[in-house]
Amino acid sequence: MNRDQLQKLVQYLITAHHTEVLPTAQKLADEILSSNSEINQVHGAPDPTAGASIDDDNCWHLDEDQVREQVKQFLSQGGYYGSGKQLNSMFAKVREMLRMRDSNGARMLTLITEQFMADPRLSLWRQQGTGMTDKCRQLWDELGALWVCVVLNPHCKSEEKSSWLRQLKKWGDMDVCPLEDGNYGSELPNITNALPQSNLAQDSLSRPRRTVFSRAVEACDLHWQDSHLQRIISSDFYMSPSYQREGESLLFNPQGLPLWLDHVPTACARVDALRSHGYTREALRLAVAIINTLRLQQQRQMDIYKHQKKELLQRGVTSTTNLEGWVGHPLDPIGCLFLTLTETCRVDDDSTMDTGDGDPRPPVYHHVPVWGSPDGGESYLTLALEVALMGMGQQRIMPEGLYAQDKVCRNEEQIVSKLQELELDDLLVQTLRKQAIQLLEAGPFGGLGEVIHRESVPMHTFAKYLFSALLPHDADLAYKVALRAMRLPVLESSAGSGDVGHPHHGISIVPSRYPRWFTLGHLESQQCELASTMLTAAKGDMLRLRTVLEAIQKNIHSSSLIFKLAQDAFKIATPADSPPDITLLNVALELGLQVMRMTLSTLNWRRREMVRWLVTCATEVGLRALVSILQSWYTLFTPTEATSIVAATVMSHNTILRLSLDYPQREELAGCARTLALQCAMKDPQNCALSALTLCEKDHIAFETAYQIVIDAASTGMTYSQLFTIARYMEHRGYPLRSFKLASLAMTHLNLAYNQDTHPAINDVLWACALSHSLGKNELAAIIPLVVKSVHCATVLSDILRRCTMTAPGLAGIPGRRNSGKLMSTDKAPLRQLLDATISAYINTTHSRLTHISPRHYGEFIEFLSKARETFLLAQDGHIQFAQFIDNLKQIYKGKKKLMMLVRERFG
Incomplete structure (x- = not known):
């Protein structure tokens, strides 16, 4: 300036x-x-941004108050996406400072941690026993991982490390400090994971409290003074001077390359620390030594399995497992190694940074030979792929707790997404094939081995990546891997007798979802995704489709997921612009039939959709498929479904047109549908009788059989509403006498009380009486006693009586009958009986209403008496009967003076 x-x-x-x-x-x-x-004695002025001299530690100006305020503000915003993004940016800044070896990096992390520990939500979550949100939990994980990096600084002073250790222990001892497993101890430990080699049930109850800082506290005990370690990280060409001597500790593999026999996650934490503090070359050297160690370990495990293979295959189960998995581990060992190795191979080209629409482009990698490696074809990129495959394919036990299990799934998906960024060339495909074969042959030590522990983490997500990657290069291997990974042994109904590691192996697993796998729904959906991927790839290959179908039927236990697979297969098999693929269509049908069998005796809200879809699928397959489901309906459908949905759809005009059937084929299909209808009517006449009659309309013998089934069932299991419905149907079809018979049977099941003047069956009763009246005097005489017995509501009886006196009976014109055309008298049978019953009903109803009547209902009661008088007057001495009835009321209810005054005013 x-x-x-x-x-x-x-x-x-x-x-x-x-x-x-x-x-x-x-x-x-x-x-x-x-x-x-x-x-004025010195030239220039001090520059706070100038930094230290070349011999001093980097120490830039750090505005501590601003850091505290920013972290506090971001934490106060809760689970909002922006706040988490900002805090991750601050963590990235700490890593950048560590990489630049700025001594303020640890100080800034301390300030951030203090604000995290002061977050008021921690005590609230602890009091309520609820877990923190996933976003917040991930921030705490990153905080713990950063502290591991800080304390593992290879050149930090002992005083600094002691100071950090005191601070970490202080934070870890606080009650509100989050635990490593993601909860506040509100869940009991999963004691079902007891294994013979470690009494995990006892350990989980007595093990010390582990917080997010426990790994960092443990890392404070690690040092870098080991001479072997120093040689590994300081030279690319450090090798054994000669092959292993007897009695010498194992520091080199048989090829003379150095090994680092540390606990794998701890060894990877060293790599992360070296890389984070700017020692990239040293991190690479240690990463290579760790991978050589993992290779040797994998080879020795395969040798052990070869000696145990026969026994383990006979038992079918194993108690061998890794209690600590590398995928989902708090230190993320596999992700650390992969990132360290691929960073060296990344092409830093401005043209690859972003796309035209602003989205970042996937990174581009190239092969960088491993320095000092005797294998000229080995690169850091092939090592990255190999270690990712080894870690993902590790056979390990499912951890306890919702968060730990969710972290396994999330970490697995993160690694797969990184693997998908690699463009597979010949070298990488060779690595992929080699590692896939080794995982298949690893027995209980690999997640894709022939025999695995029953509670092992499933390999579905990993296998889906392997399948897609291997398919263009080695289809047989791709299918072998995917089919092996389809299993989900924790959901099998019971463990084999050889599973000595599980004391409850005889207990059914499926109903109780035991043990507590909180992510089981996600795992099952991943299993379904793997199966769908295989089905899509196998389109047109009958042999492969059959193999995949058998794997689905054996391993998938959710009817909803099998139905989804069936729908997926159907959709792929019937493209809009090309002919259907019959092989895949048959697979879709097979899966649909399995769904029908699985859900037949269980409640499923999608059942109707499933049934309709199956009929559609069978229609696409052809006539034989439809005939088959009609003939075996009792194993697939309920009687109601079979008649109202299946047979009705099969017999519809659209289905006939879709199949382009000739006459014999139509008759065959119709015959199967009628047979089904009669079988269903026999089994469930209440719900299937009407559908059976409808389906059998065009065949006289079948229709007669269905009608007889209804008659036989009418006296036992059928309700009046069902019988009235069928009776109306028979009248509509032109069978009035049969309709009358069914209506009469329905009347015997009915009971209409005096106060049920809005009962839904009233219209059916009026219709039945109208039908009888139209048929003639004999039918009316037959039904009136049934009406009198069943109906006690005065207004309904008077309505029937009025209708019967308005027109002459027998107007339906039944052939062979003579009708007089005269109106019927109420003084003669059969209407006399109805009139007496109506008058009696009015008298009884009047007394019942007067028992509990209030003044506001007086007007309504007077109108009711007026209607009663109209009915009384239909009798010859009706006026005398009504007068006596009114006098009787005045005498009995004289206490109701106001009401009786209204009665005198109206009726005298």
């Missing part, structure tokens, strides 16, 4: 912060104006 700009800068600074800066500015101005002052 020039003089004017500098002057303006100073003036604005003083104006903006006059209360804080003005005294200092005045003091500095006085010193500048004094020729003897210290300021």
Whole structure:
């Protein structure tokens, strides 16, 4: 800046912060104006951003108050996406400072941690026993991992490490400090994971409290003074001078390459620390030594399995497992090694940074030979792929707790997404094939081995990646891997007798989802995704499709997921622009039939959709498929489904047109549908009788059989509403006498009380009486006694009586009958009986209503008596009967003076 700009800068600074800066500015101005002052004795001015000298540690200015305030503000925003992003940016800044070896990196991390520990939500979560959100939990994990990096600084001073250790222990001892497994102990430990080689049930109850800082506290005990370790990280060409001597500790593999026999996650934490502190070359060397160790371990495990293979295959189960998995581990060992190795191979080209629409492009990698490796074809990229495959394929036990299990799934998906960024060339495909074969042959030590522990983490997500990657290069191996991975042994109904590691192996697993696998739904959906991927790839290959189908039927236990697979297969098999693939269609049908069998005796809200879909699928397959499901309906459908959905759809006009059937084929299909209808009507006449009659309309013998089934069932299991419905149907079809018979049977099941003047069956009763009246005097005489017996509601009886007197009976014109055409008299049978019953009903109803009547209902009661008088007057001595009835009321209810006054005013 020039003089004017500098002057303006100073003036604005003083104006903006006059209360804080003005005294200092005045003091500095006085010193500048004094020729003897210290300021005027030196040239220039101090620069707070200039950094230290070449021999000093980097120590930039750190505004601690600003860091505290920012972290506090971000944490106060809760689970919002922006706040998590900002905090991750601060963590990235700490890593950048560590990489630049700025001593303020640890200080900044301390400030961040203090604010995290002061978060008021921690005590709230602990009191309520609830877990923190996933986003928040991931931030705590990153915080713990950063502290491991800080304390593993290979060149930190012992005083610094001691200070960090005290601080970490102090935080870890606080009650609100989050635990490593993601909960506050509100869940009981999963004691079902008891294994013979370690009494895990007892250990889980008595093990010490592990917080997010426990790994960092343990890392404080690690050092870098080991001479073998120093040689590994300091030279690319460190090798054994000769092959292993007897009795010498194992420091080199048979090829003379150095090994590092540390606990794998701890060894990888060293790699992460080296890389984080800017020692990239050293991190690479240690990573290579770790991978050589893993290779040797894998080879020795395969040798052990070869000796045990026969026994383990006979038993079918194993108690061998890894209690600590590398995928989902708090230190993320596989992700650390993969990132360390691929960073060296990454092409840093500006053209690969982002796409035209602003989205970042996937990284581009190239092969970088491993320095000092005797194998010329080996690169850091092939090592990265190999270690990722080894870690993902590790056979390990499912951890306890929701968060730990969710972390396994999330970490697995993260690694797979990184693997998918690799563009597979010949070298990588060779590595892929080699490792896939080894995992298949690893027995209980590999997740894809022939025999695995019953509670092992499933390999579905990993196998889906392997399948897609291997398919263009080695289809047989791809299918072998995917089919092996389809199993989900924790859901099998019971463990084999050889599973000595599980004391409850005889207990059914499926109903109780035992043991507690909180992510089971996600795992099952991944299993379904793997199966769907195989089905899509196998389209047109009958042999492979049959193999995949058998794997699905054996291993998938969820009817909803099998139905989804069936729908997927159907969709792929019937593209809009090309003919259907019959092989895949048959697989879809097979899966659909299995779904029908699985859900037949269980409740499933999608059952109707499943049934309709199966009929659609069978229609696409062809006539034989439809005939087959009609003939075996009892193993697939309920009688109601079979008649109302299956047979009705099969017999529809659209189905006939879709199949382009000739007459004999239509008759065959119709015959099967009628047979089904009669079988269903026999089994469930209440719900299937009407559908059976409808389906059998065009065949006289079948229709008669269905009608007889209804008649036989009418006296036992059928309700009046069902019988009335069928009776109306028979009238509609032109069978009035059969309709009358069914209506009469329905009347015997009905009971209409005096106060049920809005009962839903009233219309059916009126219709039945109208039908009888239209058929003639004999039918009316037959039904009136049934009406009198079943109906006690006066208004309904009077309505029937009025309708019967308005027109002459027998107007339906039944052939062979003579009708007089005269109106019927109420003084003669059969209407006399109905009239007496109606009058009696009015009398009884009147007394019942007067028992509990309030003044506001007096007007309504008077109108009711008016209607009663109309009915009384239909009798010859009706006026006398009504007068006596009114007098009787006045005498009995004389206490109701106001009401009786209204009665006198209206009726005298």
